[in-house]
Amino acid sequence: MDKNLLNQTIENLRKHGFDARLCRNQDEAKTLIAEYIIPYGSVGMGGSMTLRQLEIAQLARNHRAKVYDHWDPKLNAEEKMDIMRKSLLADLYLASANAISADGKIFNIDGNGNRLAAMMFGPKKVVIVAGYNKIVTDEKAAMERIKNHVCGLNAKRLQKKTPCAESGKCMDCQSQDRICAITSIMERKPGLTDMTVIIIEEELGY
Ligand code: SF4
Structure with missing residues (x-):
């Protein structure tokens, strides 16, 4: 883990209006996430391996x-x-990110856009949770990571018939099964959304 890159990322996310927080491990992150859950009655969740690994649905229940x-x-x-x-x-929406850049931006690609829509506007509070591997x-580098790493693993998990599911590499396909339709780059915190970004010093999700 490159600590300089990590610290630079936190600093630049803060400069861009995000409430960026660093947690040393999963337990610390779960304690922090619980603090965000407690004041609210309802929690929405984006599809995320990171949230599954952290067992956030159960934590919220x-x-x-x-x-x-x-x-x-x-x-x-x-x-x-x-x-x-x-x-x-x-009230609260939890999701991960596909990539977070050291210059303080958050990158995501969705097929349906439900996750991106909820992250940008609607819930009273949004918390993005990501391992340092993001x-x-x-x-x-963010687009390279998403197209040639994340999409292939997701396509494989979802048993989609796309080139990336086979080779791990994007071919900008025209497949009916294409899983990437919408790209979002948060260059700054969305104006009307209270948003926290938690980065964990562990590898989580992909
Ligand atoms: S465009 Fe097709 S090949 Fe490229 S990442 Fe998306 S689904 Fe995979």
Whole structure:
């Protein structure tokens, strides 16, 4: 782990209006996340391996929050859509990021855009949680990370028939299964959203 890069990232995120926080490990991060959950009644969650690894849905339920989790395998398609819509107006929205650059920007690519929509406007509070492995130097490295690392792993996990699921590399495909449709770059904290970014000094998600 490059501590200089980590500190530079925190500093530049703060300069860009994000409440950037550094946690040494998962336990410390979960204690901090619980502090954000407690004041609120409802919690929406973006699809995220990082949040799964941290068992955030259970953490929120333990604190008596109503959890909107569209990754719940028991949901049918209609219920899943309903949960995604409700997440847009949850009190608190939790998600990870696909990449965070040392110059203080946050990068994400979605197929449906439900996560991006909720991150930008709607919930009273948004908390982005990311392992240090999501940190890159700049925009070019962020896009390289997402297209040639993250998308392939997600496409594989979702059993999509895309070139990246096979080779791990993006071919800017025209596949019906294409998982990347919308790219968002948060260059500054969205104006009307209270947003915290928690970076954990551990590898989490991908
Ligand atoms: S455009 Fe296609 S190949 Fe490239 S990352 Fe997206 S889904 Fe994968």
